[in-house]
Amino acid sequence: MMSRALACAALCLLMLVVAGCATYYMVRDPGTGTAYYTTKIESAGQAGAVKFKDDRTGGVVTMQSSEVREISSDEYEAALKKK
Secondary structure (H helix, E strand, O other): OHHHHHHHHHHHHHHHHHHOOOOEEEEEOOOOOOEEEEOOEEEOOOOOOEEEEOOOOOOEEEEOOOEEEEEOHHHHHHHHHOO
8 A cells, every 4th residue: 555655656756847847949930020839849851840839829830940949937838828
């Protein structure tokens, strides 16, 4: 019984650590100045292109030319509230 409680506590601690390790990004389209916010960026297979889910709209965006900047969780949360 004690080992089950210990395992549960360890799992909860691990989940808190993983949740705190998120990386937040602002991706800007240099042509329009539009800013997008995401936690995951993928290569789109084309030279320099990026693909990501915009967390403000839920839409998937692919851009050939972009400016990517890592931001704080506070900046990210504030941007999502602006909708």
